[in-house]
Structure formats: structure tokens, C-alpha cells
Amino acid sequence: MRNPLLLTVLSCLTYFTDAHPYYNLNKKDETSDGFIKLVGHKTYGGNSSCVVGDFLQRRDGSENMIEYDFEFQRYFYSVDVRIGSNGDNVTLLVDTGSSDMWVMSSAMNGRCNTANSSDLDSDCDFGTFNYNDSSSFHNNETDFKISYNDGTVAIGVWGYDKVAIEGHPIADVNFAVVEQTESEVGVLGIGYPLLESTNNGNSTRVYENLPMRMKSEGLIKKNTYSIYLNGSDDSDASIVFGGIDHSKYTGDLTLLPVVSFSREDKSRYFRVAVTLTTMKLLNSNGTQTDLSDGVKYAALLDTGSTYSFLPSRLLKSLMSQFPNIQYSKSMGYYLIQCSQASSFNLVFDFQGFNIQVPLANFLINFVTPRGKIQEWCGISFQKMSSDDRVILGDDFMSGVYTVVDLDDNVIALGLAELDSPDEDIEAITDSIPSATSALLYSETWSP
Numbered sequence: 036m037r038n039p040l041l042l043t044v045l046s047c048l049t050y051f052t053d054a055h056p057y058y059n060l061n062k063k064d065e066t067s068d069g070f071i072k073l074v075g076h077k078t079y080g081g082n083s084s085c086v087v088g089d090f091l092q093r094r095d096g097s098e099n100m101i102e103y104d105f106e107f108q109r110y111f112y113s114v115d116v117r118i119g120s121n122g123d124n125v126t127l128l129v130d131t132g133s134s135d136m137w138v139m140s141s142a143m144n145g146r147c148n149t150a151n152s153s154d155l156d157s158d159c160d161f162g163t164f165n166y167n168d169s170s171s172f173h174n175n176e177t178d179f180k181i182s183y184n185d186g187t188v189a190i191g192v193w194g195y196d197k198v199a200i201e202g203h204p205i206a207d208v209n210f211a212v213v214e215q216t217e218s219e220v221g222v223l224g225i226g227y228p229l230l231e232s233t234n235n236g237n238s239t240r241v242y243e244n245l246p247m248r249m250k251s252e253g254l255i256k257k258n259t260y261s262i263y264l265n266g267s268d269d270s271d272a273s274i275v276f277g278g279i280d281h282s283k284y285t286g287d288l289t290l291l292p293v294v295s296f297s298r299e300d301k302s303r304y305f306r307v308a309v310t311l312t313t314m315k316l317l318n319s320n321g322t323q324t325d326l327s328d329g330v331k332y333a334a335l336l337d338t339g340s341t342y343s344f345l346p347s348r349l350l351k352s353l354m355s356q357f358p359n360i361q362y363s364k365s366m367g368y369y370l371i372q373c374s375q376a377s378s379f380n381l382v383f384d385f386q387g388f389n390i391q392v393p394l395a396n397f398l399i400n401f402v403t404p405r406g407k408i409q410e411w412c413g414i415s416f417q418k419m420s421s422d423d424r425v426i427l428g429d430d431f432m433s434g435v436y437t438v439v440d441l442d443d444n445v446i447a448l449g450l451a452e453l454d455s456p457d458e459d460i461e462a463i464t465d466s467i468p469s470a471t472s473a474l475l476y477s478e479t480w481s482p
């Protein structure tokens with residue numbers, strides 16, 4: 036056993052490669068109307084690699100430093116769409132935390148992955164769009180610029196063109212074509228229209244984004260979608276626009292009101308956020324420990340974030356439950372023995388509806404380049420800069436089934452039926468079918 040306190044990070048590098056087993060488009064039968072199912076896989080966008088030094092004590096008392104390369108894989112969830120008159124195939128990261136769609140321009144070919152183009156291959160693995168060659172493309176000639184929480188920025192030009200998803204053509208979809216970014220993949224933002232980047236300090240313009248276009252084209256009845264992230268190799272992740280797949284959750288589907296996430300939000304209905312009433316740690320002998328101490332949080336359900344973010348108070352309260360935990364300042368992670376974590380679950384209480392997610396969902400395995408999995412795992416929770424809200428990322432969302440209804444401003448959550456290969460899709464025409472209101476439905480909280 037290696038004591039992680041002795042590990043010193045010498046340098047960390049995040050890089051992306053064309054060797055990842057990314058998303059395959061598996062066409063399914065589209066017989067029913069009123070919904071569109073997009074199938075996806077967890078997409079490995081690249082590895083983070085850290086060179087770690089470990090001081091070993093020699094018998095004579097002197098120290099000898101040896102170096103290891105540690106790697107862990109980063110991931111996101113994506114779908115493939117086809118754009119323009121030539122049907123350019125582009126892979127996009129699905130993001131409930133933003134509302135704009137943008138694609139990588141073919142002018143980027145050879146310049147993608149600019150984060151580290153100097154030392155690595157810079158192919159645009161996730162596809163590009165050549166708007167000069169698309170006869171149906173209209174250039175709005177207005178500037179697009181978006182900044183994400185992780186510090187990445189994308190800059191380009193607005194336009195519209197036809198977009199086909201799972202073989203369904205949708206006319207005049209607004210999206211930006213990006214020629215400057217350090218991101219490696221384009222984004223399909225499916226949040227509220229008010230969150231669109233055109234609604235900024237200079238203008239209050241909003242436009243029809245992709246889910247809204249699907250609705251106005253009659254492909255779906257309401258601006259709703261259901262998200263299932265847990266799929267193994269045989270049973271894919273999926274997002275059903277306009278419908279709900281009853282085979283992908285177990286137990287109750289519980290309705291929660293959307294709440295505002297931040298005081299700066301331009302409206303109550305601005306982001307896909309709900310009330311997190313309490314958070315508890317459950318150990319294998321059934322003991323529950325309240326971590327939140329009566330404090331409620333607004334919780335953003337964000338598929339665009341690989342990991343979840345907790346305010347430091349909640350983070351400290353959680354970490355104090357584990358006697359052997361270590362914090363690596365240079366790696367930015369709390370480290371715990373992987374085996375110790377397996378006997379714990381986290382209980383997220385949303386207005387009386389409890390969702391239990393294994394702590395194992397929140398672990399990062401570190402692997403040496405020779406493929407040896409380390410005994411110590413990183414805990415994926417990141418520190419949130421504000422103290423009244425949390426971001427629940429893919430590590431949380433892979434354990435739940437999420438139905439978002441942007442027309443009626445409600446979200447239904449259920450426990451995910453893991454690795455479910457079945458399919459039982461119902462179109463959403465009115466309220467979310469089979470969902471019942473949370474016990475404490477009116478007890479919302481927002482900053």
C-alpha cells in the first residue's frame with residue numbers, strides 16, 4: 036500500500052487521442068411518432084496523465100525518488116448528427132447546462148485539440164462541418180461566442196441549415212460554426228432558450244434551439260427529453276426527445292419543480308435545476324449520516340460536466356466520514372482506498388424523494404501506463420465556488436433516469452435501471468406520464 040501523502044505531482048497533462056472507443060450510431064427502428072430516440076455511448080474524450088513522484092525511504096535513511104505515470108480516462112456523453120446538404124457527420128457533447136449548438140468548422144481540420152496541438156495529433160476526430168460546401172447553409176453573419184465553466188471558449192459565426200438526427204431531417208436549425216476553440220468536441224446545448232448566448236448583456240434575443248425546432252416541426256409535442264446514461268456495451272445510453280422510456284428506471288418517477296440556480300439568473304426558469312433537500316452517507320451496516328446539516332441547495336443537473344461539484348462545507352462533511360482519506364492539493368482530488376468506498380452509498384433527498392447512488396459512481400480509477408489499477412482512488416467531487424448550490428454531473432446522472440419538461444418547468448427523477456437493454460417508449464403529449472409529485476413538492480429552495 037502506498038501512502039498518497041508521499042506522492043508529489045510533478046506535472047499533469049490532459050490530452051486527447053484518436054484511439055478512444057467513442058460513440059457509435061446504432062440505428063434503432065423508429066416506428067412510433069411523437070418522439071425521437073438518439074442512441075449514444077459514453078465517449079472517452081481522452082486521458083489525463085500525471086507524472087507522480089514517490090519518495091521511498093532507503094535503509095540508510097536517505098530518500099530515493101521514483102516516478103510513475105498515472106492515467107485516468109475522461110469521458111462525456113455524445114450523439115451524432117448530420118448537417119447540411121452533404122450530411123456531414125458530426126459528434127456532439129450533449130449538454131443540459133447550456134442552450135446553444137455549435138459544430139467544429141472544417142477550417143479547423145488539423146487544428147482541433149488546440150489545447151495541446153504542439154505535441155499531439157490534432158485531427159478533428161469528432162467530425163467537422165464544411166459550410167461552404169453545403170448548398171442549404173445560411174450564414175447569419177453574426178458573431179457567436181460562448182464561455183463554459185471549465186474555462187473553455189468557443190468563437191465562430193451563427194448560421195442555420197438542415198440537421199438530421201437519427202434520419203429525421205429538421206429544417207433551419209440554428210447553430211454556430213466554430214473556428215476558434217480549445218475544446219475538442221462540439222456541443223449540443225439543450226437547456227432553456229433564455230440561457231442562449233444571444234441573450235447576453237448586449238441583446239435579449241433568443242432563437243429556436245434544436246429541441247424547440249423539433250417541436251415546431253411537429254416531431255415532438257412538447258419541449259421535453261429523457262436522459263439515460265447508464266448503458267454497457269450492449270445497452271446504449273440514450274436521450275429520447277419528446278418521450279419517456281419506461282424500461283430505463285425502476286420504482287417511482289418523481290416530479291420536482293424547476294428552481295432558479297443562482298441570483299444572477301435572468302429568470303426562475305433559466306437552468307435545469309431542482310431542490311436538493313438533504314444529502315446523506317449510508318454505510319453497509321445501514322447507518323445514515325446527514326451531511327448537509329439542514330442546509331438546502333439548488334442542484335443543477337448537468338450532463339456537460341463529467342464530475343459533480345459540492346460547496347466546501349458539504350465536501351468537508353462528506354470527507355470527514357472516511358478515516359483514511361487524503362487530499363492531494365496538486366492533483367486536486369481527495370484520495371481514498373478504492374475498496375473502502377464500496378461499502379458506502381450516497382443518498383440524495385430531493386424534496387422527500389430519496390435517490391441512492393453508490394459511492395463507487397464517484398470514484399476515479401488511476402491506472403499506470405502498464406495498466407495496473409491503483410489501490411487508491413480519487414473521489415470525483417470537485418469544489419464548488421459558491422456555498423448555496425451544487426452541480427450534479429455525469430457521475431450522479433448515470434445513476435438516475437432524468438425527464439426534463441422545459442414547457443411545464445418540471446423535472447422527473449427515477450432510479451436508473453442499470454444496463455437495461457429493453458425499450459418501452461411513450462410520447463409525452465401532456466404531463467410526464469407515470470410521474471407523481473414529490474412528497475414535499477411545494478418545499479422548494481433556491482439561492
Ligand SMILES: *[C@@H]1O[C@H](CO)[C@@H](O)[C@H](O)[C@H]1NC(C)=O
Binds near residue numbers: 059060124161
Ligand atoms: C459518424 O461519426 C462517428 C465518429 O467518427 C462514427 O462513429 C459514426 O459511425 C459515424 N456515423 C455515420 C453514420 O457515418
Ligand SMILES: *[C@@H]1O[C@H](CO)[C@@H](O)[C@H](O)[C@H]1NC(C)=O
Binds near residue numbers: 052106107402
Ligand atoms: C487512456 O487510458 C486507457 C485506460 O487507462 C488506455 O487503455 C488507453 O490506451 C489510454 N490512451 C492513451 C492515448 O494513452
Ligand SMILES: *[C@@H]1O[C@H](CO)[C@@H](O)[C@H](O)[C@H]1NC(C)=O
Binds near residue numbers: 165
Ligand atoms: C469558406 O470560404 C471562405 C471564402 O472563400 C474562406 O475564407 C473560408 O476559409 C472557407 N471556409 C471553409 C470552412 O472552408
Ligand SMILES: *[C@@H]1O[C@H](CO)[C@@H](O)[C@H](O)[C@H]1NC(C)=O
Binds near residue numbers: 235236237
Ligand atoms: C457586447 O458588445 C461589446 C462590443 O461589441 C463586446 O466587447 C462585449 O463582449 C459584448 N458583451 C457580451 C456579453 O457579449
Ligand SMILES: *[C@@H]1O[C@H](CO)[C@@H](O)[C@H](O)[C@H]1NC(C)=O
Binds near residue numbers: 193209242
Ligand atoms: C439567424 O437568422 C435567422 C433568419 O433571420 C433568424 O431567424 C435566427 O434567429 C438567427 N439565428 C441566430 C442565432 O441569431
Ligand SMILES: *[C@@H]1O[C@H](CO)[C@@H](O)[C@H](O)[C@H]1NC(C)=O
Binds near residue numbers: 265433
Ligand atoms: C452502469 O451501471 C453498472 C452498475 O453500477 C456499472 O457497472 C456500469 O459500468 C455502468 N455503465 C455505464 C456506461 O456507466
Ligand SMILES: *[C@@H]1O[C@H](CO)[C@@H](O)[C@H](O)[C@H]1NC(C)=O
Binds near residue numbers: 318320322
Ligand atoms: C456502522 O458503521 C459505522 C462506521 O462505518 C460505525 O461507526 C458503527 O459502529 C457501525 N455500527 C454497527 C452497528 O456496526
Ligand SMILES: CC(=O)N[C@H]1CO[C@H](CO)[C@@H](O)[C@@H]1O
Binds near residue numbers: 050151154
Ligand atoms: C491545456 C493543457 O493541457 N495544456 C498543456 C499542453 O502541454 C503543455 C506541455 O506539453 C502543458 O504545459 C500545458 O499545460
